[in-house]
Amino acid sequence: MAEELGNSLLTIDIEAEFLKFLRNFTLQDGKLKYLDRVKEMIDTGKNSLEVDYPDLYLYNPQLAKELEEKPDDFLKYANSALKRLVEQINPDYALEKGEFYVRPTKLLRTIRIRELGSQYLNKLVAIEGIMVRATPVKQKMVKAKFIHYKSASEKCEFYWPEEGELGDILEIPPRCPLNVHIRTEDVKPEKSFYVDWQKVVIQERPEEIPPGQIPRSVEAVLTRDIVDKARPGDRVVVTGILRVDVQGKKARPVYGMYVDVLSVEVSQKTLEEIVITSDDEKKILELARDPWVRKKIILSIAPGLYGLWDIKEAIALALFGGNPKETKDGMRIRGDIHILLVGDPGTAKSVPGSTLVKIRRKGDSEEKLVEIGRLIDYYMNEYREKVVFDKESEILDLSVTKLELETLTYNTAQGRSEWRKIRAFSRHPSSGVLLRVKLDNGHEVEATLGHSFIVKREEKILTIDGADIEEGDLIPIATEAVNIEWRKVIATEYIAGHEGYVYDFDVDVTQNFAVEPSGAFLHNSQLLQYVARIAPRAIYTTGKGSSAAGLTASVIREKSTG
Incomplete structure (x- = not known):
């Protein structure tokens, strides 16, 4: 039992420490998260337990590292620890099932498929x-x-x-x-x-x-x-x-x-798994009699994104589809249509509430440095009846309020900073893990793993997820004048245990905003990601499974955004 696993923990320590984790990991409200999950597993007749990686990292980073580096060895002892716990709670059930399995979830970083290699x-x-x-x-x-x-x-x-x-x-x-x-x-x-x-x-x-x-x-x-x-x-x-x-x-x-x-x-749940209740059916029939139903549906798509009417209308039509037709000569025309959207897909992008941002009222030269969390929380409460809920996210479209606020942003086309209108505020519960990016000027930037950064890499300006930032990348920093300077990334690290909300701005045209004191610009374009959420099956392709028959592409310039 004294055989070493890795350079730090003995095999007997893995099992004992993981058993302590299952028994003792406590949520903020005092509940024993995994002890409750094990009891629920027994009550539902299952023999596998999902364990969230951020929880294990928060409890014992050394254990989490062993899981990542040597999962086969680690899970052997973790499964044994889970079985011991079940034996203590319900010996008959442990005897009936025989084996139990730990299933890790929610790793801090996802790896792109084309980056999977021997390492x-x-x-x-x-x-x-x-x-x-x-x-x-x-x-x-x-x-x-x-x-x-x-x-x-x-x-x-x-x-x-x-x-x-x-x-x-x-x-x-x-x-x-x-x-x-x-x-x-x-x-x-x-x-x-x-x-x-x-x-x-x-x-x-x-x-x-x-x-x-x-x-x-x-x-x-x-x-x-x-x-x-x-x-x-x-x-x-x-x-x-x-x-x-x-x-x-x-x-x-x-x-x-x-x-x-x-x-x-x-x-996301697929369409076939959604259960329509009698109340839902009643609301649908009422909506069908509304003469403005077409425009209401179009307006409901990505309400936090300004303009894009033609694109939103096309998405709405694609979601509903059409009726197949047959011509007099026997040709069959299908009712479904294809849409090609080109642009930055974006992801769930947010920053912690303590992040400082610059804002000013439209037409006012006086700038204010405020915490983004306090700012958004205040106006979310002030205009509670106007807040839109999208799953766990809360969105306040500023066009339905009296607010006309601007924030400092980076114009990539002109290579300079400028003030742009804030179109919407949003917030959602934190996943528990943040990314910290350290710059060569001593400043740091914190954001969620999915938040995009504008970087310069090999003389090319790119928008990439925070989790993909590499040491040596250059990030644009706001200076006192309209010019910007590029600062080098010297390190990145993950921070587990973040609680509460994370926040975001929807910024007109440029879709990015500066955070202080670093002055770094964070990107937040989201339209394609929104489409991915409402129609996940509609945007993937595979060489053998898709057909290009009848596919027509049209490129248009959106009037409201240019």
Whole structure:
């Protein structure tokens, strides 16, 4: 038991420390989060427990690092700790189920599919993409039953492997307990043990595909209770161990890779899963009789984004579709339409409430330095009846208030800072993890992992997610004059345990704003991400699964934004 795992923790420490974590991790309201989850797992007849990585990181960063670097070893002891806890709570249930499984979720960083490489082999990774294919659920043998005879009267029966489970290949032990050579035909499939098994293909998101390149994908294997958790077309975050695919390979040095999945998070419910109640049906019928229903639907799409009427109308029409028609000569015309939107996709972008921002009233030269959280909280309360709720987000469109505020922003076309109108405020609960970016002038910037930064890399100005910032990237900084200066990123780090709300501005035209005291500009374009949320199946492509028949593209200039 004193064998070392990594450079820091002993094997006995992993199990003991993880058991303490399950027993003692406490939420702000005093509830024991994972002890309650284990009890719920028992009550619902399950044998797997989802553990949020930020919680483990907050409780013991060393444990979290071991999980990322050596997940196979770590999970062996974590599963054992979970089983011990169940035995203490309900011994009969532990005996009935036999084995229990820890499923890590919500890693601090997702890795792009085209960036998966050998440096991540046998490590815990999280990838986000679109499930484009899935096999029917099959049964994988995890313990093989062998039966053979040493002689007419001497029969040998045993299971293999003695500990653990079979890997990707059916391994044949050289000899049985009676010291007799084993043959492949001695395997008895009907007496062996199996688990549900499914192979899926995850394709990278459309917004991540470089210009002129085809989408890349990676195979992933689901087992046990996570098979069929998502369907082709769903946007998913998959957490698992990146492995080498050795199946069918003989003496060849080149292998493919796949993800051995531990957990699946579906980004959004599909249309078929939405239940329409009798009250919903009544409201729909009332809305159908409203003569302004068309404009109301168009206005309801991305209400926090100013203008874009033609695009919003096209999205609304695509969501509803049309009726197929057949001409007199027998030609069938389908009712569905295609839309091509080109631009920065954006993601959920926010900053902590303590972040300082510069604002001023329109036409007033007096600038104020305020905390973004206090500013937005105040006006959200002041105009509570005008706040729009989008899932967990709260959005206040300033056009429906008397507010005319401006903030300092960066004009990428002219390479200078300028004041621009704030079109909307938004806030939503924090995911618990922030990114801190350190600059060479001593300043720091904090934001959510999805918040985009304007950077200069190899003399190109890019908008990238905070999680993708690299040391050496240059970030534009506001100076006293309209000019800007570029400062170098010297380090980034994750901060776990953030609670409360995070906040954002929707800024006219430039879609970015400066934060103080660093003066860095943060980007917040969101239209394509909004479309991804309301119609996830409508924006992915795959070479074999899509058809270009009847696809027509039209490029227009939006009147309100130019």
